[in-house]
Amino acid sequence: xIRRLVQRVQDRVQTLLAGKPRTRRAPKHIxxxxxxxxxxxxxxxxxxxxxxxxAAGFRAYIVGGAVRDLLLGIAPKDFDVATDATPEQIKSHxxxxxxxxxxFRLVHVMFGGETIETSTFRALGAGERDTDEHGxxxxxxxxxxxxxxxxxxxxxxxxxxxxxxxxxxxxxxxxVRDVRRRRxxxxxxxxxxxxxxxxxxxxxxxxxxxxxxxxDPATREPIxxxxxxxxxxxxxxxxxxxxxxxxxxxxxxxxxxxRAEGLHHGVLPLLDVILDQPEGERFIMLALSRTDERVRxxxxxxxxxxxxxxxxNEVLSQWKARVARGEHRLPALEEAIDRVLEVQTEKLAIQRxxxxxxxxxxxxxxxxxxxxxxxxxxLLEHLRLRAGYDFLQLRCDCGEAPAELGHWWTQFLHADSQxxxxxxxxxxxxxxxxxxxxxxxxxxxxxxxxxxxLSTQGEGNREP
Ligand code: ATP
Ligand code: MG
Numbered sequence: 001x002i003r004r005l006v007q008r009v010q011d012r013v014q015t016l017l018a019g020k021p022r023t024r025r026a027p028k029h030i031x032x033x034x035x036x037x038x039x040x041x042x043x044x045x046x047x048x049x050x051x052x053x054x055a056a057g058f059r060a061y062i063v064g065g066a067v068r069d070l071l072l073g074i075a076p077k078d079f080d081v082a083t084d085a086t087p088e089q090i091k092s093h094x095x096x097x098x099x100x101x102x103x104f105r106l107v108h109v110m111f112g113g114e115t116i117e118t119s120t121f122r123a124l125g126a127g128e129r130d131t132d133e134h135g136x137x138x139x140x141x142x143x144x145x146x147x148x149x150x151x152x153x154x155x156x157x158x159x160x161x162x163x164x165x166x167x168x169x170x171x172x173x174x175x176v177r178d179v180r181r182r183r184x185x186x187x188x189x190x191x192x193x194x195x196x197x198x199x200x201x202x203x204x205x206x207x208x209x210x211x212x213x214x215x216d217p218a219t220r221e222p223i224x225x226x227x228x229x230x231x232x233x234x235x236x237x238x239x240x241x242x243x244x245x246x247x248x249x250x251x252x253x254x255x256x257x258x259r260a261e262g263l264h265h266g267v268l269p270l271l272d273v274i275l276d277q278p279e280g281e282r283f284i285m286l287a288l289s290r291t292d293e294r295v296r297x298x299x300x301x302x303x304x305x306x307x308x309x310x311x312x313n314e315v316l317s318q319w320k321a322r323v324a325r326g327e328h329r330l331p332a333l334e335e336a337i338d339r340v341l342e343v344q345t346e347k348l349a350i351q352r353x354x355x356x357x358x359x360x361x362x363x364x365x366x367x368x369x370x371x372x373x374x375x376x377x378x379l380l381e382h383l384r385l386r387a388g389y390d391f392l393q394l395r396c397d398c399g400e401a402p403a404e405l406g407h408w409w410t411q412f413l414h415a416d417s418q419x420x421x422x423x424x425x426x427x428x429x430x431x432x433x434x435x436x437x438x439x440x441x442x443x444x445x446x447x448x449x450x451x452x453x454l455s456t457q458g459e460g461n462r463e464p
Contacts, residue, residue, distance in 0.1 A: 025147045027161075027170040035169045035176060037070045037162060045111035046079035047164045049118055052093050054165060058085040059146070060118075061161035067169065068157045071179045072211065081109075081118040082149060082161065090118050121149035134195055134229055147172055154193070154200050155207065155219075156185045184208050185216040194222055198229035199241050201263060206245045209253035224262045235349035242348060246306055249295035251288040280313035282398045290394070304357025305387050307350055309394065314340050315362055316400075329366060337362055357384065364388035365395070368409060376412060376424050389413065 046062050053060035060083040066076035083090065087105045091097045096110040097118075106119035123144025146161070150172035153159040157179050161170040169176060173187050184207055186193050186200065194201055201223050208215050230238070245254045287309035291301055315336050322332035341355050350358075365388070367379050379385065389409060396406030412423055 025145075027147070027150070027172045028174075028176075030169040030171055030176055032167040035071060037067075037167070037169070038073070039164065039167060041070055041073075041075050042066075042162075042164055043076075043079050043114060043116075045109070045114040045116050046081060048111060049081050049094075049109050049116045050164050053081075053083050053085055053090065053118075056085070056089075056093050058083050058089070060085070061163050061170065063161050064153070064158050067160040067162045068175070068179060068211075070162065071157075071160070071169075071176065079116055081116055082121055082146075083118060084121055084146070086120055086143065090120070121146050122152055123148045124152050132232065134232055136196060136198065136229070136232055146170075151187060153187060154197075154203055156187055157183075157207075157213075159187060182211070182213045183216050184211075184213045184219060186219040190219050191222040191226065194226045195229065198226065198233050199237060201226065201230065201261070202241050202245060202258075205257045205261060205263060206241075206248055206250075206254055209250040209257050210248045220261075227261070227263050230263065235346065239349045239351075243303055246288070246291065246310075247295055247301045247303075249292050251292050252285060255284075255288060279400065283313060283394070283400060284310060286398050287394055302357065302387065304354040305361065305391065307344075307354060308358040308361045308391060311340055311344060311358070312362070312391075312395075330363075333363065333366065357387065360384045361387050361391050365392065365401075368392050368405060371408060371412075371424065372427055373424060377420065380413075 042062065046066070050060040050062065060081055062079055063082040064080045066079045069076040085093075087099045087107050090107040090109070091099055094107075094109045098108050098110075099105050100108055104119070104122065106117060109116045109118050120143050123142040150159045150161070155178075156173040156175040158175070159171075159173050160175045162168075163170070178185050184204060186204070204215055204219060204223065207213060245251065245258075248254060287306070291306060294301055315333075318336035318339055319329075319333050322336060323329055327335070337359055341350070341358070344350060345355065360382075361384060364379070364382060364384065367375065367382075368388070370376065370379075382388065392401060392409060393406050395401035396403050408423070412420060415423065
């Protein structure tokens, strides 16, 4: 008896030292009269997933961000289900279901076009988890009890379980109270939880900005100190999280908070430099606020375009430096792009399909400056013209490229072919006169420069 008591005290001390959240075994059962979730906002596919598992004798709940959003009256963008059934058991109860993931296997249950990510309750891992030297968890893949599953989630508001059959919310960590108070509170010891997974710091910022929540002081306090741990996060994971943040519909708010928390340094290596330059900041903030508008209007966001805007200033300054050293404009731009992508992809595994888009958008920019003869007509055939043109407009809107250039292209794109021919026959006032070739000078590549944006002549031109 005494031995057991001593053991329990020892366990508790160890848990506290390890920063492991104290797990409450019995949750609060919150009825619909209290939580008020509108069942009509719940996806049919998620309800059917829970019902099928429950009919087979398992426990099954909608979990995570969906419950949080439902409590806030927001229609969730996707639904996850957690259950005590194993992946094989889950799969066997649905016609269209596949087991995915190697480290921690979960099941994608499909109904029509909707996929419900269904996972087995996960354990906390009783101290035997693999971690790196900073405490980052490398393997975390054992099944567990529901209370353990709740304790390993990041924030109290993300650790709620909704049973659509009983219309009841199971709450182990006072998440419902925190939703009502609009507080983001990490479960367990904040420092230990960030060490386990530094991405949680970025998640804190994203949720706070997206939900308009305040970060609880104890949850917030270690972030500034532990920000450098972001450096240890694998690049692919960081990219996914950055993409979520930038396409959350609250990118501007997120970036402002990242900066306030001192988190922007490790994330996009150049973001801190960029945001410290007023020119770069104006461009990025304009790009991000347009992205936010698009997301909120339910429109598609092309990640390539987004990252092209984020890194443009860096490309521009390296390009400018090379041109100042006497390099030809186009090869200089290509070199600048290579260097920027090299650094960024190492840090932030931007997938190749996105970097290909970025490169095309950037390489198109000097081509917009050639408005005479066949050049603009040829550019119309470019497959990524729309993205390149939108990018140009953004540059014009923040004053980095001449507004007149943007107007010209808008007119040109909307004109009929006869007007286009006329437009291309006139030399725009701001266009540089064609260079007289020196005798014996070697012919340059057709794309060779003297463009508007890089020249100092013409209204509204700026040096890049
Ligand atoms: P969103 O609205 O952005 O999808 P979400 O809360 O659903 O928000 P997801 O990334 O979809 O976020 O994760 C689903 C759930 O998994 C979270 O609600 C949380 O309970 C848990 N989770 C996700 N990432 C972590 C993490 N890094 N550490 C602990 N728990 C996590
Ligand atoms: Mg989610």
